[in-house]
Amino acid sequence: LALGSRTRPAPGPAHGIDDVESATALHTALAANPRARVTVIGAGPTAIEGVTRLAHAFPDARFTVWRATPGWGLSEAGDAAVQDRVDALGIRVLDGGPVLGLDEGRAWSENHGQEHDIAVWCAGFQPIRLPGVGPRAADGRLRVDAALHLGNGVFAAGDQCVTPPGNRFGCVTAMPTGAHAAANIARFLADEPLVP
Numbered sequence: 001l002a003l004g005s006r007t008r009p010a011p012g013p014a015h016g017i018d019d020v021e022s023a024t025a026l027h028t029a030l031a032a033n034p035r036a037r038v039t040v041i042g043a044g045p046t047a048i049e050g051v052t053r054l055a056h057a058f059p060d061a062r063f064t065v066w067r068a069t070p071g072w073g074l075s076e077a078g079d080a081a082v083q084d085r086v087d088a089l090g091i092r093v094l095d096g097g098p099v100l101g102l103d104e105g106r107a108w109s110e111n112h113g114q115e116h117d118i119a120v121w122c123a124g125f126q127p128i129r130l131p132g133v134g135p136r137a138a139d140g141r142l143r144v145d146a147a148l149h150l151g152n153g154v155f156a157a158g159d160q161c162v163t164p165p166g167n168r169f170g171c172v173t174a175m176p177t178g179a180h181a182a183a184n185i186a187r188f189l190a191d192e193p194l195v196p
Contacts, residue, residue, distance in 0.1 A: 001142065001150075002178055003128040005159035005169055007046070010121035012102030014041070017050045017120060026054075029118050035060045039107055039114050041099055042122030043067030045170065048082055050122055055089040064092040066099065066107060066114060068123070099123065125169040127160050137162045146196035148181045153188055157181040 016022035040051040096112035141162040158174030
């Protein structure tokens with residue numbers, strides 16, 4: 001099982017970019033208001049790629065990235081490269097803390113408020129669920145053993161599972177757990193011991 005994840009639901013009206021329908025609705029909204037004030041909430045890879053591509057496509061719009069904490073969560077060189085690109089595109093960055101509320105024209109946290117014409121929600125992830133499959137952790141991910149095995153020949157990888165001692169969402173863990181699950185599936189089919 002490697003179904004990946006989706007963005008958590010926004011606490012108010014906002015566009016998403018993690019499926020075709022929401023991305024199309026966002027494009028339609030920006031095409032109707034190409035000078036819009038756009039607040040992109042989140043600062044992970046989805047938000048970074050989303051806001052930079054949107055800024056290229058809609059150069060007259062005014063983009064703000066609202067991130068919960070300072071930095072982009074990458075290496076020092078990675079953070080600097082993203083910041084350079086964001087600066088070159090004229091994208092404003094707000095270290096606003098966790099968003100507590102969102103309505104048609106405003107997002108707010110404990111200490112900040114941001115007015116917008118369009119909000120784009122890219123904050124947080126949740127696994128895509130298959131009903132009735134396996135025991136789940138509090139965040140909705142499947143609980144697997146160290147071999148990424150749920151039992152009965154079912155394995156999970158990436159954002160679908162929480163592995164001992166735990167992994168974060170994203171390609172940084174999805175790719176290695178996917179490779180490990182594939183290797184253990186081959187072992188399972190060959191009646192060989194699974195490797196943690």
